[in-house]
Amino acid sequence: MRQVHSFAAGAWVPPGLGARPIASAVTGDVIAEAGNDALDVRGMRAYARDVGGPALRAMKFHERAKMLKALALYLREHRQALYDLSFDTGATQADHLIDVDGGIGTMLVFASKGRREMPDAQVYLDGPPEQLGRGGQFFGQHICTPLQGVAVHINAFNFPVWGMLEKVAPTLLAGVPAIVKPATATSYVTEACVRLMIGSGYLPDGALQLVSGGVGDLLDHLDCQDVVTFTGSADTARGLRGNPNLLNNAVRFTAEQDSLNASVLGPDAGPGTPEFDLFVNEVQREMTAKAGQKCTAIRRIMVPEAHVEAVIAAIKQRLANVTIGDPRAEGTKMGALVSNTQKNDVIEKVEQIGAEAERVFGDPADFAMSDSRGAFLPPMLFHCADPDAAQAVHDVEAFGPVSTVMPYRDLNHAAALLNRGKGSLVASVITHDGDVAREITMASAAFHGRLYFNNRDSMAEATGHGAPLPHMVHGGPGRAGGGEELGGIRAVKHYMQRTAIQGSPDILTSIGQRWVPGAAEAADKPHPFRRPFGDLVLGDTFNSPSRKITLDDIETFAHFTGDTFYAHMDNDAAKANPFFPGRVAHGYLLLSFAAGLFVQPDPGPVLANTGLDNLRFMKPVEAGDSIKVRLTVKAKTPRNDEYGEVRWHVTLTTQDDDVVAEYELLTMNAH
Known part of the structure; x- marks a missing residue:
């Protein structure tokens, strides 16, 4: 007998008063006990x-x-x-x-x-x-x-x-x-x-x-x-x-x-299409993985009226090839439910579903493991010919290898059936038609925590209807609980x-450890590109000398890059544009010249420029204007023992101190 301990206040506590026996799902034998009513919670x-x-x-x-x-x-x-x-x-x-x-x-x-x-x-x-x-x-x-x-x-x-x-x-x-x-x-x-x-x-x-x-x-x-x-x-x-x-x-x-999660076969995905076979595979997998004991398993199968018989026949064929037995045995495809209590609950729920739908596959009284003391059940497939009149198939979840096929007339009908689940964790739609996907989304997304679309284009990489991924939200409205888990950060x-803080730029910089424009700057230090990652401090600033922009610069850049947009080459056309006073410098010319104003050319701590974020051009620059650059350390993020990422706040201004561009430059700097 395995003693299942609790771990409380740094110590392992064995079962005690009120301990409950735990049986093996496979044999029905008691293998462990857990619980202690005296635990100091x-x-x-x-x-x-x-x-x-x-x-x-x-x-x-x-x-x-x-x-x-x-x-x-x-x-x-x-x-x-x-x-x-x-x-x-x-x-x-x-x-x-x-x-x-x-x-x-x-x-x-x-x-x-x-x-x-x-x-x-x-x-x-x-x-x-x-x-x-x-x-x-x-x-x-x-x-x-x-x-x-x-x-x-x-x-x-x-x-x-x-x-x-x-x-x-x-x-x-x-x-x-x-x-x-x-x-x-x-x-x-x-x-x-x-x-x-x-x-x-x-x-x-x-x-x-x-x-x-x-x-x-x-x-x-x-x-x-x-x-x-x-x-x-x-x-x-x-x-x-x-x-x-x-x-x-x-x-x-x-x-x-x-939740009564559902899967919809798109009207375009008839027999003979890759989507039809994909749909059948998804249904079979979701009915039998974990013996159907997944919160995301497919409970309702929605199929165009014309394809109901073909879908039922295909799913039955797949289910017939599922070997049920001891999960340790080689070749077993589906094991037992977690307990006989759970098995009995599923059988009770199946009886309610059976009052509205015909069982077309799986008999709990007659299958390979029906004589076992373990919690085995066969996959059971039902067909509900009139899902509009039915109630139990939309309300009762048999938390096991049970699912019900039902026909739909058109996409509006399919969406209405989806929404009768009153909120689910996931609904899947197998279709190669983008309009079908969009229509279902607009009609049913509000009822689901996740919509999973799959077809011939994505099937090789798709993770499956029933697989919540840590990157994406897991949860759902209404019956699904109204909660949300996962979803990355x-x-x-x-x-x-979440707290709103308010104050001066210096205060916000100190709290958030990210420089805010207007906070203190330190401009009397050696060039920041000559200093290693660890020596840089938020607010460290480099102010560049000025560089005058000439008409020759603009034309050379235009012909060299091929960017001969009229605002740079045709004065009359540029003046007719409400954004320009006449011919102006290319925005990317300004960025290139800015780099020339702040870059240190010799080998040093800066290992690479890895990109820029949040670029904005605020005011056009004409020939004869001068630009200068202010480069400030905005944030630092260590990446490994060799280098870290530095985020620089870059501001380009004219001879009149008008801001013409702002962006954030990312570099990798050695420690």
Whole structure:
């Protein structure tokens, strides 16, 4: 019997009072027990706040990102242990790749995004500064800082590793400690993963704790600095969401609930097209992966009336080739549901669906594993001939290998059927027609957290209907919970407070560690291109000498580049244009001359110019005008041990100090 421990306040706590048995999904035998009603959950929250939070907030975003990468690579080295345990959840090796490898991959994505898209600082700048005063000495800026509480993650049974890591990664990157509560049925896999993470030594004390079993009265002690996330049934979410303490203290609550996700076969994707075969493959995969126990699985299959019989025949053929059995056995394509309790729940829901739809494949009383004590079920396909009159097929989710085919008359009808799910995590549309995709989007996007389009052009790279990616938002409106997870850095900001700060350019520069125009400049130092990355300071400025622009410069540049646009070559035509006084210099000529005014030609710390951002031309320059350049260090971002990125604020002005152009120059500078 495996004893599934909790990890509380830095110590492993064995099961105790109120422990519950856990059975193998494959054999039905009890293999573990978890739960301890005496667990000090209030002490866990205090430990997270008093120990874990300060340790994480003391780190910069890049340090936390490096920590995530190290954790992910450590888990990757030890993932076989997680595979071995996961078989008893009913999952096959292919399912492990979704859960274990998918979770590790998600953590690596957040580690990469943390290094590339967040500053090497403790404050995240959410958008550019806003000038609030006419004179340029009063600005506003939105910033994000870590919440000073704890994130309580209550997860579902179907993804004991990915379900934890996809939430923990952005939480830790934000600088907030986490208390993870997995579903008891598969908590032994989550516990093994947490043991690896704690044992790696990469996490500061208090950054991650584990509740194996119930959370007790933990939710009654949270406040505005805490976050609760939940993945699971709508009924459970409703109960958690209504906790009086969460309501009274406006505790952030995010739910990712069950939803009746759908897939639509486009009217252009009939039999014989690549899209038809793709559609059938997607449906079969989503019905059988994780034995249909995916929150994103296809529950409703919408098909043009003319193709219903062909679709049913093709899906049945694919399902007939799915081998069901012990997930450890070679050749098994679909394992068991997580428990016999879950199996019985699916059978009950199937009876409700069967009252409105005909079962055309799969008999739970007659299939290869029907005599097993494990939680096995066959994939079951239904056909609802009148989806407009039906109710259960749009309301009841059998959380297993169950899906229903239904016909639609036209795209408006297809969209109406999609929307009867009252909010879902994902809907997919298989079509090669852009107009079909746009029409479905306009009619149904508001009801879905993600719309997945696939066809012959994208199928080789597409990740699948049921695969939430860390780069994109995961969640959905209405029945799906109204929450949002993942989505790149958006997910990190869920664990931070957005605050509007207002003050002088110097104040905003000090808080955000990013130079704001109008803040102090230091122009009496050696040329900044001659100084290594570590010696540069925000506000370091170089003022160039002037250079006069001649008509010969303009014509030479025009003929050399081929840019003979009339504003540069025809004085009368240029004067007729409301933007120009006559012939003017090319904007890119000005940029080229600007580089000549500030570049140091000799080898030095500047290794490469990697681009420019936010270029704007404000005023035209005529022959006879002079330009000069002000180059200021705006931001610094270390990239590795050899070099870092310097963001320079560049301003071009005339002899009258009129600003003619502004942009941000990016260089890589050696340390």
